Amino acid sequence: MLSAKPAAVSALVIFPALTAATSYSLVKEYSGSTFFNDWSFYGNYDNLTNGDAIFVTRDVAASSNLAYVNSAGNAIIKVDNTTTVDYNYKRNTVRVASTDEYAVGSVWVADMLHVPYGCSVWPAWWSQASAWPSGGEIDTFEGVNMVTMNQVALHTSHGCTITGAVQTSTLVNSTDCSYDDNANEGCVVTVTSTNSYGAGFAAAGGGVYVTEFSEVGINVWFFTRSEVPPALSTNLSVDTSALGTPTVNYPPTDCDINTYFAAQHLIFDITLCGGTLTALLSHLDFAGSSSVYAETCGTGTCYTDNVIGNGSNYASAYFEIQYVKVFSNSSTSTSSGSGNSNRGDRGAAVGAGLGALLGLGIAALALALSV
Ligand SMILES: *[C@@H]1O[C@H](CO)[C@@H](O)[C@H](O)[C@H]1NC(C)=O
Ligand SMILES: *[C@@H]1O[C@H](CO)[C@@H](O)[C@H](O)[C@H]1NC(C)=O
Ligand SMILES: *[C@@H]1O[C@H](CO)[C@@H](O)[C@H](O)[C@H]1NC(C)=O
Ligand SMILES: *[C@@H]1O[C@H](CO)[C@@H](O)[C@H](O)[C@H]1NC(C)=O
Ligand SMILES: *[C@@H]1O[C@H](CO)[C@@H](O)[C@H](O)[C@H]1NC(C)=O
Ligand SMILES: *[C@@H]1O[C@H](CO)[C@@H](O)[C@H](O)[C@H]1NC(C)=O
Secondary structure (H helix, E strand, O other), X not given: OOOOOHHHHHHHHOHHHHHOOOEEEEEEEEEHHHHHHHEEEOOEEOOOOOOOEEEOOHHHHHHOOOEEEOOOOOEEEEOOOOOOEOOOOOEEEOEEEEXXXXXXXXXXXXXXXXXXXXXXXEXXXXXXXXXOOOOXXXXXXXXXXXXXXXXXXXXXXXXXXXXXXOEOOEEEOOOEOEOOOHHHOOEEEEEOOOOOOHHHHHHOOOEEEEEEEXXXXXXXXXXXXXXXXXXHOOOOEEEHHHOOOOOEEEOOOOOOHHHHOOOEEEEEEEEEOOOHHHHHHHOOOOOOOHHHHHXXXXXXXXXXXXXXXXXXXXXXXXXXXXXXXXXXXXXXXEEEOOOOOOOOOHHHHHHHHHHHHHHHHHHHHHHHHHO
């Protein structure tokens, strides 16, 4: 995973490239009736984050109205809230990954009116390289249960840390991005405005998340609806220097972008509970962990109090997306990937982390038994 190192040296040598262009041209728009054309649906139960969810196929998503374009022309990605699920069964939901992947030198913009929330609900708008942890992961939007603030994170192979980050309205939770440190917590930054997530996001009319994936750093901007800048309404290009100070900035100082990151598939997913086993093993905080669940949903059990039953508690568990646009600083920076949604995703990320942890656990157990 750490074999592709020589690039680090050359990239560091050309460090003056910090003045790289900030103007990007539109290369892909996902919107309106064709929104779902170029995404692959996972089509398997959540074997990635241990969620109590089935990520349905494209056909099931369409026939059961879990992924569709509404009468306003916006894309809906949601949890099934009309089927009664019995004990021991999982609930249907959606995970889509872009068939295209976008290289260093890209910007993606998601304009949303609503994001999923609710007890047991764990949504994310994120990206990941096919060979994760090599090639890295960028989590632009993520949260669990009834939290009110968005969390941004990077997950990389070993050696990427964040120092000297410039952030506005944020709290830095952790600075080591490596998947094999801190049980793959990643370098997490919390966006402290309560209109960045949940009911607060929708009440403000939604907003726009911008992710800049550049060799001079990874930046995320969050704009609540009333503050979306004019620089985002020129449809054919975006100049990130006109967006103001990023909400979250990951500088390349101790994390050379070309070393730790490669072309990314864009992903929307919503899982339910999840991460419990990982949490037990690693103290990681996920939706299903009882301590995390208790923080915003009170005393109860994530699965039995939410997933099973008639699903009426999932009426807020949906994304409503006006568009996703991808911009590039070069006409060759987008490539048609393999629709590689079954690998190299956050799920694989956590799954792999879990596998590693389980491996460790099993090794430790074997050791204990052999002593
Ligand atoms: C999840 O299931 C799919 C389909 O069976 C399989 O291709 C993939 O390897 C599995 N992933 C993990 C991490 O187990
Ligand atoms: C585009 O971005 C890539 C990666 O950040 C960079 O190497 C390249 O120099 C940029 N091209 C221009 C024209 O700025
Ligand atoms: C990050 O820090 C904030 C503020 O202390 C806290 O509310 C949040 O739970 C933390 N997130 C993680 C992942 O530790
Ligand atoms: C951008 O696209 C939207 C939707 O198609 C359109 O309403 C708007 O006029 C366009 N703006 C510009 C500056 O072209
Ligand atoms: C769904 O289940 C909840 C909780 O058991 C209950 O309060 C509600 O009335 C049910 N709704 C319908 C339409 O059956
Ligand atoms: C299901 O959720 C949708 C919003 O996605 C809501 O309009 C609808 O009323 C919900 N249905 C039930 C039965 O709760």
